[in-house]
Amino acid sequence: MSLKPKILVTSAAGHVGMAACIELLRTGHSVRAFVRSRDARAAALEKAGAELFIGDLRDYRDLELALKGVQRAFHNPPFSPNTIYDSTIFAVAAEEAKLEMVTLMGAWNLTPSHPSIHQRGHWIAHNIYRWMPSVDVVHLAPGLFAFPYFLGLPAVVHFGQLMAPFGNGKNAPPSNEDIASVAAHTLVNPAPHIGRSYRPTGPELLSPDDVAAVFAKILDRNVRYKDVPFQNFHKAAIALSTDRARRASDRPPP
Numbered sequence: 070m071s072l073k074p075k076i077l078v079t080s081a082a083g084h085v086g087m088a089a090c091i092e093l094l095r096t097g098h099s100v101r102a103f104v105r106s107r108d109a110r111a112a113a114l115e116k117a118g119a120e121l122f123i124g125d126l127r128d129y130r131d132l133e134l135a136l137k138g139v140q141r142a143f144h145n146p147p148f149s150p151n152t153i154y155d156s157t158i159f160a161v162a163a164e165e166a167k168l169e170m171v172t173l174m175g176a177w178n179l180t181p182s183h184p185s186i187h188q189r190g191h192w193i194a195h196n197i198y199r200w201m202p203s204v205d206v207v208h209l210a211p212g213l214f215a216f217p218y219f220l221g222l223p224a225v226v227h228f229g230q231l232m233a234p235f236g237n238g239k240n241a242p243p244s245n246e247d248i249a250s251v252a253a254h255t256l257v258n259p260a261p262h263i264g265r266s267y268r269p270t271g272p273e274l275l276s277p278d279d280v281a282a283v284f285a286k287i288l289d290r291n292v293r294y295k296d297v298p299f300q301n302f303h304k305a306a307i308a309l310s311t312d313r314a315r316r317a318s319d320r321p322p323p
Contacts, residue, residue, distance in 0.1 A: 074140035074169065075099040076256055079126055079159070081119070082110035084216055085174070088146050089250030094118045096257050125149070129158055138167035141259070143252050145174040152190030157197055163204050170205035170263065172255045173198050177268050178213040195266075207255040215242035215271065218280050221305050229292045231281040234299040238277075241270040251288050254279035 076093055080086040081102035087110060094117055102119040102125065104111045115121050124131030126147065136142070142163060146155035156173070163171050179192035198206045213235075221232050248269045249309045255262045275283075277294040285292040 070238065073098050075101060075138055076224035077101045077103060077122075077139045077142040078119075078145070078146065079143065080104045080145040080147055081114060082108070084214070084245040085148070085249045085252070086143070087114060088246045089143055089145070089252045090114055091117055092250055092253035093256065096253070098257065101135065101139060114269055119173060126155060127158065129162060132159060132162035133136050133165070136162055139166065139168050141171070141256050142168055143172045143174070143256055145252075146194075148187070150190075152187055153193050155192075160197055160201055160204075164201060168204050170207065170256075170259045171198070171201075172207045172209060172252050172253070175208050175210045175266075177210045179210070205259065205263040207259065207262045207264075208267045209248065209252055209255075210266050211248050212268065212270065213240045213242055214248070215244050218242065221302065224305065225281075225284050225292055226288065229285075229290055231277065231284060231292055231294045232297045232302065232305070233277060233294070234297055234302045235277045237272040237295055241272070241274050242280075243269040243271050247271075262311075286299050 076098050078086050078093070078100060080088050081090050082104045086102075090100050090102050100119045101122050102111070102114045103122045103124065104114070105123070105125070107121070107123055111121055111123070122135045124135060126132070144156070144159045144163075146152055146159070147198050149155065158170075173194070175195050176188055176191045179188060179195055181189060181192055183189050183192065195208060198208070218231070218233065224232050251267055251269045255267070277296070281292045281294040
């Protein structure tokens with residue numbers, strides 16, 4: 070009986086990476102979880118059965134070590150202005166490691182003229198991976214995830230205001246778990262998916278007002294959506310992220 074392939078998951082302590090690790094472990098695959106540090110999230114992955122690799126995704130030497138003995142990978146580059154570098158250096162390492170295939174996290178609506186430099190970076194990376202000579206690729210291209218709606222949660226809870234720079238546009242936000250499930254199952258059984266691009270979505274299109282109504286129902290209080298400049302949303306997200314990181318570092322490993 071042939072052994073199941075070993076799978077590397079990058080950004081494994083993140084929203085999608087952790088859920089992908091758990092799903093792959095559930096299917097009986099060996100998982101190497103690439104994380105930045107040994108924190109409570111990394112400890113939870115290790116407890117679940119993943120092999121930890123602690124390193125820097127932008128250091129080629131770490132990528133070489135992380136890919137030793139690995140046959141497949143889910144590359145989930147961190148959200149940063151260095152998307153092109155982050156994706157390209159992994160493509161080079163994947164080729165050198167002679168991986169069977171990579172599932173690459175990208176984004177929906179990729180064009181070379183997109184107003185977001187982050188999206189343009191994903192567009193370039195998408196094309197670079199199409200040109201890989203020997204490693205097969207599956208592309209994930211979700212739209213706006215569900216979790217950004219929670220980045221302003223303190224204002225929702227305390228002031229009844231969902232403040233975000235989303236205008237009146239509609240979105241079918243997918244959960245982290247749903248995106249991770251799609252990624253995991255393209256890695257478990259890649260043959261039908263090679264060369265394809267998938268856009269995981271939620272079950273229905275929601276406007277920001279619809280999302281505010283969902284929060285109102287859950288919290289049993291009035292919640293209104295307020296369209297705000299991106300800079301305000303960015304500051305609130307950083308403050309919430311910093312607070313979560315502080316609390317995570319203070320929490321003892323499970």
